[in-house]
Amino acid sequence: MEYTWPDFVTECNQCENCELARSRKNVVIYRGSIEAPVMFVGEGPGASEDEQGQPFVGQAGRLLSLLLDAYGFTPKDYHICNIVKCRPPENRVPTKEEARACMPLLAKQIRFAKPKIIVLLGSTAYKYFLTPQEPISKARGIWIEKSKFLIMPTFHPAFILRNNNQRILLWRDIGLVRSKMEELDLISPLHNEPEMPSGRG
Numbered sequence: 001m002e003y004t005w006p007d008f009v010t011e012c013n014q015c016e017n018c019e020l021a022r023s024r025k026n027v028v029i030y031r032g033s034i035e036a037p038v039m040f041v042g043e044g045p046g047a048s049e050d051e052q053g054q055p056f057v058g059q060a061g062r063l064l065s066l067l068l069d070a071y072g073f074t075p076k077d078y079h080i081c082n083i084v085k086c087r088p089p090e091n092r093v094p095t096k097e098e099a100r101a102c103m104p105l106l107a108k109q110i111r112f113a114k115p116k117i118i119v120l121l122g123s124t125a126y127k128y129f130l131t132p133q134e135p136i137s138k139a140r141g142i143w144i145e146k147s148k149f150l151i152m153p154t155f156h157p158a159f160i161l162r163n164n165n166q167r168i169l170l171w172r173d174i175g176l177v178r179s180k181m182e183e184l185d186l187i188s189p190l191h192n193e194p195e196m197p198s199g200r201g
């Protein structure tokens with residue numbers, strides 16, 4: 001029998017493959033569109049995400065949305081998710097074992113989302129998704145071609161909230177994603193030059 005998206009959601013909701021299952025309120029799967037040309041992968045759900053069952057809905061998520069909106073992205077253009085689907089206690093970084101336990105679900109999710117572009121938000125996603133040689137500060141904004149995907153690491157919006165002087169770099173990287181999507185005919189071109197918003201979302 002065909003394995004469908006609802007089957008996948010059920011599998012995620014029932015998953016107890018790592019310690020994080022014990023303390024979660026919700027399994028946090030995605031926001032945006034199931035199938036989308038670009039996938040953003042963050043670290044893991046925080047308190048707001050755990051509460052609401054959606055990724056990137058807290059302060060960092062609002063900043064990400066602010067930047068995406070300014071570039072004219074709409075939810076049909078992206079699929080946003082995380083390396084782990086359950087909240088690590090005290091917002092700690094997911095362990096290698098937790099990331100490894102959750103990776104098969106992310107691999108299935110990628111098969112449903114069918115992205116052409118994958119953006120890794122922050123050093124945790126970068127570290128667990130690729131086997132990087134360089135720190136994210138050096139790798140960000142550079143395209144990596146791997147297994148038919150175009151992958152770009154960039155900063156996590158939570159890092160930008162703490163280091164607002166780096167906001168321009170995340171803004172530029174999202175601009176590179178936008179340009180690449182236009183080049184590949186995955187999104188219609190913008191008519192006006194977007195301006196970086198200064199708010200926190």
Ligand code: SF4
Pocket residue numbers: 012015016017018019020021027084085086098101102105
């Ligand atoms: S984080 Fe992933 S592997 Fe761990 S329990 Fe949640 S869904 Fe399962």
